[in-house]
Amino acid sequence: MTDAHSTDPATESFVAHRNLLFTVAYEMLGSAADAEDVLQETWLRWTGVDLEQVRDQRAYLVRITTRQALNRLRTLQRRRESYVGQWLPEPLLTAPDVAEDVELAESVSMAMMLVLETLTPTERAVFVLREVFDVGYDEIAAAVDKTPAAVRQIAHRARKHVEARRPRTTVSAREARAVVESFRRAIETRDPQDFLDLLAPEVVLLSDGGGIKRAALRPIVGSDKVTRFYLGGSLKAEVTVTTELTVVNGAPAIALLVDGELDGVMAMHVEGGRISGLYYVRNPEKLAHVTAETSLALR
Incomplete structure (x- = not known):
């Protein structure tokens, strides 16, 4: 972003939440390149939003990111069906503070990302938003176009699925x-x-x-x-x-x-x-x- 945009409220809000939005997209997609594309799409839509009508800018940005990531995830799943050999998430070189945050480190670990691959796109979105980012059911419902009651059921199903498969950390x-x-x-x-x-x-x-x-x-x-x-x-x-x-x-x-x-x-x-x-x-x-x-x- 240039200095000319430094006082633009939309830009400031997007930049302030960028790392969060990237993490949401990456955990949903398992691909850093696709997560970056989702952020670009989120930014383009965000610039057209009337901020005076937005009560919670973080929640609104997460909603846009989730919708774009869901659309891309459905396309990626079709591509992965023809992938040659094993498909693994795209690895990220992460800063030392990520390793120090146990919750964040577990959520982006290779082992956990592979567990997330076994969920349906909607289950993955709901699980990531609820269990990793602690987003409320109403906000998730708006992001995935479901009722809050349906989201609770999906979250329960996804949680049981992940718990049965998630890797256990037994060492420091x-x-x-x-x-x-x-x-x-x-x-x-x-x-x-x-x-x-x-x-x-x-x-x-x-x-x-x-x-x-x-x-x-x-x-x-x-x-x-x-x-x-x-x-x-x-x-x-x-x-x-x-x-x-x-x-x-x-x-x-x-x-x-x-x-x-x-x-x-x-x-x-x-x-x-x-x-x-x-x-x-x-x-x-x-x-x-x-x-x-x-x-x-x-x-």
């Missing part, structure tokens, strides 16, 4: 970081036993190459199979693999560089001191937001 952020750091060293030393010591017996690996980079087309389950996948195919000896510890979606993660170029980002879920979920994003079209921090907000 410090413990998780220590496990991720140990796994980073295991990747570089390529010692199979180091892998096996850090992976839970029933660890699940999901890898996303988008048909552009090599990736497993189906989930790989079990510490032995995951170890063989990395050491036998994913990270071949003839290339130089280096790693960097980073923070993705509010949790410690690993950036992998092959011959000095970013090859992918590996997020993970840690339970009981071991890695139970590995999420390896190699699709280059999804790596645009891992080189600069993305600001998120719940309020």
